Amino acid sequence: MALKNYSSFPLLEEYLNYLTVIKGRSQNTVIEYRTDVLMFFSFLKEQHNIDGDRYDLAFVDSEFIRSITLNDMYAFISYCQNQKKATAGTRARKIVSIRQFWKYLKTKAKVIDNNVSEELETPKIPKRMPKHLTLEESIRLLIECENNPRDHCIITMFLNCALRLSELTSINIEQVSAESLRIIGKGNKERAIFLTPATKKAISDWLAVRESVSTSALFITKTGKRMTGRAVQDVVKKYLAKAGLDIKTLSTHKLRHTAATLMYQYGKVDIRALQQILGHDSIATTQIYTHVSGEQLERAVNSNPLAGMFGV
Incomplete structure (x- = not known):
């Protein structure tokens, strides 16, 4: 069920504008919500055998929305699981997208009186330790890129500042000061990150060779344009491969996991x-980074005052 050619409908566009202008949601978040809601209504069109062009969702109006039941929603989630093989995490995200849209329809648009999505339960998501590099692997990765000032600066900032990919690519030179980095994160929220000595040196080395171009972007391509997320991902994969690390399971976001994990474990x-x-x-989101290593668990067990009883 491809979505790229599906038309939207006025109520959805109004909702997406609300998310962008009033709630300050990021472009990526808005795109995810739009995709999930369109997929839901596209599913309903097929289920209800509604006539018309398969890509036309103009039939979606207030009356149709009020006819949607909780069973329709569960049928869609079942379809995602059985037909689309969506993971529990993906299904949970789609449920959140539907819930939030229905909440808007009731509280803001005043289209519905009864929000049936409130009864829509999310699947249980298995808790897994986030994939990350070990300290030794992180050092190997940094060594591989040390002869390229720009790429070394990119990877150093990921591993020292725990940045999101979108945050790194959006950095402008004026956001960098002698001691800290000003980041504009999700929801257009600003935060300051103090720079480590390694980060300060990496930035200094890169700025010393960075060409003077019209763009204020910190990281630029050979043609002087701001680096895209894809370009940064390609850089990271290049050096992961050189360091002998698995490029299939590691990514820029895993470097963010690594930074957070190393801060927690060693600092x-x-x-x-x-x-x-x-x-x-x-803080519940942050807690996924606070997993402990086997060595920490062993130290914790052996710290028990009864661990050395009877001369063992």
Whole structure:
């Protein structure tokens, strides 16, 4: 069920404008919500055998929305699981997208009186430790790129500042000061990240060779244009491969996981401080980074005062 050719409908566009202008949601978040909602209504069109061009969703009006039941929503989630093989995490995101749209329809657009999506339960998502590099692997990665000032600066900032890809590509030179980096994160929220000595040196080395061009972007291509997310991803994959690391399971976001994990494991960082560094709204999100290593577990067990009883 391809979505790229599907038309939208007025109520959805009004909602997406609300998310952008009033709620300050990022472009990526708005795109995800739009995709999920369009997929839901496209599914309903097929289920209800509604006539007309398969890509035309103009039939969606207030009356149709009020006819949608909780069973319709569960049927869609079942379709995502069984036909589209969507993971529990993906299904949970689609449920959130539907819930938020229905909440808007009731509280803001006043289209519905009864929000049936409130009864829509999310699937249980298995908790897994986020994939990350070890300290030794991180050092290998940094060594591989040390002869390229720009690429070394990119990877150093990922591993020291725990940045999101979108945050790194959006950095302008004026956001960098002698001691800190000013980041504009999700929801257009601003936060400051203090620079480590390694980060300061990497930035200094890059700026020393960076050409003077019209763009204010910190990271630019050979043609002087701001680097895109894809370009940065290609840089990271290049050096992951050179370091002998798995490019299929590692990514720029895994470098963010790595930075957060190393801060927590080696720096004994308070979780609320880590929350601020990462730019999370909820501390529950930050807690996925606070997994412990096998060595930490072994030390914890052996710290028990009864561990050395009877001369063992």
